[in-house]
Amino acid sequence: MNIGNVKIGKGEKIAIQSMCNTDTRDVKSTVAQILELEAEGAHIIRVAVPDMEAAAAISEIKKQIHIPLVCDIHFDYRLAIESAKNGADKIRINPGNIGGEDRVKAVVDICRERNLPIRIGVNSGSLPKEFEKPSVEAFIAAAKIHIDLLNKYDYDNICISLKSSDTKLTVDSYRAFAKLHDYPLHLGITEAGTTYQGIIKSSVGIGALLLDGIGDTIRVSLTANPVEEVRAAKGILKACGLMKDGVEIVSCPTCGRTKIDLIGIAAKVENALKDIKKPLKVAVMGCVVNGPGEAKEADYGLAGGDGVGIIFKKGEIVKKVAESELVSELVSMITKEDI
């Protein structure tokens, strides 16, 4: 599936999405946020289109950004049509809640004409009335109703999401859906919460599915700055072995043998190396006795002693330095040799 210049599905890399929380009508703020999210690593961005003024803003926003833009529409089919005309790369809609079938056909016609995918976003909060409460069966049936409605107009350029704030229900629903259908899947746990809880729920839910080989694009939903969503999404992909870019810090949990400020040192190392794109494993270990051995697989590392520490490469000790210089020595070695 092509979403602008990003491909998803059929073995393509998993695309990271986020959603702006600016007023879409405020082009300046929306573009600024999208550029920030692009720089952070978002591959696709979504904006809410609640009215015609927001739909009209899409063309100006599109001119100033570099990643595909998804327009999120509820209820009013004319907003979908206007967004498509103004350059949307994908439409997120629930075909069942935009009115009569002639309206669905009108949206399908313009999406077909412009080769725009439609995401059917099934959410526990917006299930069709006939379903009393969210369940795997209700999610699958609701998705099928929407798919059938689009298929009726011979339209099949469809991506699906089945989101609940209940992590287990979400995972079970995607797993069951993936056994029945072959559509690209947008993964996410909806309304996952504030940063800490939201990242845990998203990591468990999205991570479980990705490790099953399910999912083509992911959105971590957080009640936080969307930059945190992109960071978390990258972290999930890395933890699932689906993204190798950047530095992975391997650090020990500290114990009674730790004689240096390892927690502070680990934070400093992580921050100093955060902009490196090359895949590197860097170990930050609390003691010389066990550190280098336990972190043999790391490309570089440091281990603390009592006021002094060592720098090592691939488990071999390279030099001994004072605690105060451990971070700067390690960072300068990495930047000189590897970057």
Ligand code: SF4
């Ligand atoms: S590396 Fe050393 S300090 Fe860190 S947890 Fe292991 S034994 Fe403790």
